[in-house]
Amino acid sequence: MNKIYEKLLRCYESVQKKFDFTKFRPEVAIVLGSGLGDYAEDIEVVGEVDYHDIEGFPVSTVPGHAGKFIFGYVGGVPVVCMKGRVHYYEGYPVTYVVLPTRLMKLMGAKILFLTNACGGINPEFKAGDFMMITDQISVFVPNPLIGENIDELGTRFPDMSHVYDPELQDIIRQAAKENNIDLKEGVYCQFTGPAFESPAEIRMAGRLGADVVGMSTAIEATAANHMGMKICGISFVSNLAAGISKTPLTHEEVQEAANIAAPKFKKLITSSVENFKKIL
Numbered sequence: 001m002n003k004i005y006e007k008l009l010r011c012y013e014s015v016q017k018k019f020d021f022t023k024f025r026p027e028v029a030i031v032l033g034s035g036l037g038d039y040a041e042d043i044e045v046v047g048e049v050d051y052h053d054i055e056g057f058p059v060s061t062v063p064g065h066a067g068k069f070i071f072g073y074v075g076g077v078p079v080v081c082m083k084g085r086v087h088y089y090e091g092y093p094v095t096y097v098v099l100p101t102r103l104m105k106l107m108g109a110k111i112l113f114l115t116n117a118c119g120g121i122n123p124e125f126k127a128g129d130f131m132m133i134t135d136q137i138s139v140f141v142p143n144p145l146i147g148e149n150i151d152e153l154g155t156r157f158p159d160m161s162h163v164y165d166p167e168l169q170d171i172i173r174q175a176a177k178e179n180n181i182d183l184k185e186g187v188y189c190q191f192t193g194p195a196f197e198s199p200a201e202i203r204m205a206g207r208l209g210a211d212v213v214g215m216s217t218a219i220e221a222t223a224a225n226h227m228g229m230k231i232c233g234i235s236f237v238s239n240l241a242a243g244i245s246k247t248p249l250t251h252e253e254v255q256e257a258a259n260i261a262a263p264k265f266k267k268l269i270t271s272s273v274e275n276f277k278k279i280l
Contacts, residue, residue, distance in 0.1 A: 004095045005150045007056055011099065012106045014055040015069070019047050021107060024071055026080035027280050028273055029101070029109035029229075031220065033085070033116035033236065038259075039266055040083045043072040051084070058086040058096040075274030080104050087216055088141060089193035098144040098223035102153065105227045111168065111276055112224040113269070114233035117257070118214035119196070119241035121206045122186060127240060128261055129184050130268065132172050133164050133233035137189040137210055138218035145226055154226035163225050167279055168232035168272075175271035181264050186211030188235055190218035202241045213241055230279075234268065236261055 024046055032039055051059045051067040060067045070081040082104070088097050101112065120127065149156040169185075176183035189205045191197055193215030197205070205213050212235050221231050238257040 002148055002150050004147070005152055008099060008102050008106070011054050011057050011103055014053075014057070015049055015103070015107070018049045018053060019071060024078060025108040026071060026078045026104070027109060028074070028077055028079045028111045028113060028276055029104035029107075030074075030079055030081040030113045030269070030273070031085050031101075031115060032081065032083055033216065038262055039269060040070045040081055042266055042270065043070055043074055043079065043081060045070055045072040047071045058092045058099060060084045060086050060090070074270055077273050077277060077280070079273065080107055080109060085216060085220075087193060088219065089215060094142040094144045094219060095147075098219055101220045101223045102227060105224065105229055109229065110280065111230045111232070112221070113273065114217050114220060114231065115265075115269070116188075116214050116217045116233070116235050117238040118188065118212040118235040119202075119239055120212055120237040121202055121241050121244065122184070122211040123244075125184055125211065125237050125240075127237055127257055129237040130176075130181060130261075130265070131184040131186050131188075131212055131235045131237060132169060132176075133188045133217070133235060134169065134185050135187045136163060136218040136221060137187060137205070137208060138222060140189070140191050141219055144219045144223045154228060158226045160222075160225065163221050163231055165230040165232055168230055168276070171275045171278070172232060172234070172268070172272045175268055175275060179264070179267045179271055181268050183268075184211070184237075188217055188233065189213045191215060197241060202244065212237060232272075234265075236265060
């Protein structure tokens with residue numbers, strides 16, 4: 001058996017010992033980005049599992065990432081929520097970074113809702129904006145599908161034409177409209193981190209078509225697409241990127257901006273998930 005798939009199955013078996021999926025099976029998986037973890041407080045929780053209690057599971061080392069799966073309901077929709085994600089820059093192999101995404105699919109999730117805090121490149125964006133991801137650039141990070149294909153998960157050469165599901169995008173647009181939230185749209189570009197990008201790298205990303213830049217999300221979406229999940233994503237523009245911003249960038253700035261935007265973020269996520277019922 002493929003060693004990566006074997007590790008995935010061990011993690012699933014470990015979670016099963018701590019949470020009963022015969023009584024609750026999530027349909028939507030939500031990944032909470034830096035500073036956005038407070039959303040988990042709005043979930044009607046039925047259980048949780050700490051990452052440390054899952055055999056062989058990668059654990060986040062980043063401030064603002066609690067590190068546990070939350071199981072519960074959002075507007076009557078059963079969800080599994082990642083309160084804290086693992087990043088490639090923490091030193092884990094890329095297959096470890098996408099393991100949580102694959103694990104949530106095994107749990108039963110059909111939809112993956114990705115969120116992140118990012119730096120704005122598009123000159124029309126400002127700190128505090130929300131951007132729905134319509135496409136991605138992931139050429140600056142290792143592809144998580146490199147190596148022997150895991151046939152149990154998906155095809156060798158998955159199509160990437162519509163990674164972010166058009167139907168889910170329509171639902172998110174409507175949710176933003178109903179809650180009077182100004183929602184931008186655009187392309188997310190993932191770099192490895194952990195250093196913030198240089199001004200020259202930001203100029204390059206902008207010329208390639210990126211509207212925002214961050215250190216997560218794209219490889220998770222690639223792995224989920226490989227497994228046939230429907231994917232959507234919202235980026236929170238916590239700051240303007242290097243060369244655009246007049247001040248030095250800090251992780252504390254990202255968290256502070258996310259705390260201010262939290263009420264709108266919660267409304268947008270909740271309203272969107274509630275309306276996912278239409279296609280589940």
